Amino acid sequence: MSDIATLTFEGKSYELPVVTGTEHERAVDISRLRQDSGLITLDDGYGNTGSCQSSITFIDGEKGILRYRGYPIEELAEYSTFPEVAYLLIFGDLPSPDELAEFRAMLTEHQFIHESMRHHFEGFPPDAPPMAILSAMINTAGCFEHELVEPSNDAQFKDQAARLLAKVRTIAAASYRMSMGLPVNYPRADLSYTANLVHLMFSMPNSYGEPSPELVRALDQIFILHADHEQNCSTSTVRMVASSQANLYASVAAGVCALWGPLHGGANMAVIEMLEHIRASGEPLEKFVQKVKDDPRHTRLMGFGHRVYKNFDPRAKIIKAACHQVLSKLGLKDPLLDIAVQLEETALRDPYFIERKLYPNVDFYSGIIMRAARIPMPMFPVMFAIGRMPGWIANWREVNMNAKSRIYRPRQIYVGPTARPYVKLADRVQGR
Numbered sequence: 001m002s003d004i005a006t007l008t009f010e011g012k013s014y015e016l017p018v019v020t021g022t023e024h025e026r027a028v029d030i031s032r033l034r035q036d037s038g039l040i041t042l043d044d045g046y047g048n049t050g051s052c053q054s055s056i057t058f059i060d061g062e063k064g065i066l067r068y069r070g071y072p073i074e075e076l077a078e079y080s081t082f083p084e085v086a087y088l089l090i091f092g093d094l095p096s097p098d099e100l101a102e103f104r105a106m107l108t109e110h111q112f113i114h115e116s117m118r119h120h121f122e123g124f125p126p127d128a129p130p131m132a133i134l135s136a137m138i139n140t141a142g143c144f145e146h147e148l149v150e151p152s153n154d155a156q157f158k159d160q161a162a163r164l165l166a167k168v169r170t171i172a173a174a175s176y177r178m179s180m181g182l183p184v185n186y187p188r189a190d191l192s193y194t195a196n197l198v199h200l201m202f203s204m205p206n207s208y209g210e211p212s213p214e215l216v217r218a219l220d221q222i223f224i225l226h227a228d229h230e231q232n233c234s235t236s237t238v239r240m241v242a243s244s245q246a247n248l249y250a251s252v253a254a255g256v257c258a259l260w261g262p263l264h265g266g267a268n269m270a271v272i273e274m275l276e277h278i279r280a281s282g283e284p285l286e287k288f289v290q291k292v293k294d295d296p297r298h299t300r301l302m303g304f305g306h307r308v309y310k311n312f313d314p315r316a317k318i319i320k321a322a323c324h325q326v327l328s329k330l331g332l333k334d335p336l337l338d339i340a341v342q343l344e345e346t347a348l349r350d351p352y353f354i355e356r357k358l359y360p361n362v363d364f365y366s367g368i369i370m371r372a373a374r375i376p377m378p379m380f381p382v383m384f385a386i387g388r389m390p391g392w393i394a395n396w397r398e399v400n401m402n403a404k405s406r407i408y409r410p411r412q413i414y415v416g417p418t419a420r421p422y423v424k425l426a427d428r429v430q431g432r
């Protein structure tokens, strides 16, 4: 296998090294291309650009493979818990029982937010989008850390990673409680990470029911499935911010903003809106799918399609099964699940979706589980953000631990006006 690619341009040849990953993916290293030839590469949306070498997550979009640190997502979703997967992603290996116990104890120890942070919540209007609150409050939490971490110090980093993971969940639940005008709950020491989230969101001072184990397990699985996904929009944002040596809190707060959009973490909400629209309007599924095909820029089949998966999204398979399982265990019936299943079948029969290799992604079914857990729709992307936190933390550290790391600074091809003489204000034509 050749490890050199040759580019010929204007009669000259340039040899470009080919870099091969551990799973045999290959990339042309163009880091000297501009220096040698004056050319840059142009790749709108970065569909063909490898922005880094990473040892965290592997995806084969053609075969529908997703592995965290080498472990298949299917096995992690079945046998692990979210804190275990978070440990794996952040520190590189599955924890031993002692390591996991220590990590869980750290999550419990750090789960409270500073009391004065409650006043910050009061400043938001009741209908403020929870993703805006989450991003702002993560930066606020960073202000309460007197010493920001030295990335190469293992103990400091571990402490800060645990603090962030623990507090993010407390912040997320508090934003929901404040938006509902409900008293903010304190986390409990006797509950798991995810059971605590359910408690923080739903316990009332006069009713302290135990969270349903089925729902807790389903939410835990959702977090596991969202925990990392290599160089997606939000993770690339975290890495971009990290490359300027910004601190962990600032970097993941930026990640939350990137995740917010409906083409990324906001898609789980958009799927439910779409299914509710179909149910309320009684619109036949074929007609809805036709509308999507006629104008996909304006009406997308939300929860379908993926930049990387061109076969199936392995997370969607797991989540679809979990969805059926949790509803049946809880004895719930959600008409949106039936619509989703039929819509999926209708789309997968249609040449438009077949030709473009569009399959359900992780968001197609996750919202139905969250509805079963009574999580309000504006909080769906927040759940995604809690799940994605370990991946962001792991990527932040990878950037910081890379001795060759440079500030991320892409180039561009300028297509605006060429140089023109400045016109003083008085000389400019009115109403132009």
Ligand code: ACO
Pocket: 045, 262, 263, 264, 265, 267, 292, 296, 297, 299, 300, 301, 302, 303, 304, 305, 306, 307, 308, 356, 358, 361, 362, 363
């Ligand atoms: N519905 C209808 N058509 C679609 C859809 C969709 N959901 N997704 C892609 N297409 C079409 C495009 O119109 C395009 O068609 P064309 O070749 O005729 O122009 C073709 O499929 C390729 O689509 P792109 O937009 O180029 O794919 P891209 O990789 O840029 O986008 C994305 C991927 C954003 C996920 C897209 O599929 C989409 O918008 N899906 C719906 C939103 C969604 O579910 N987002 C969640 C993604 S997963 C995640 O973030 C966790």
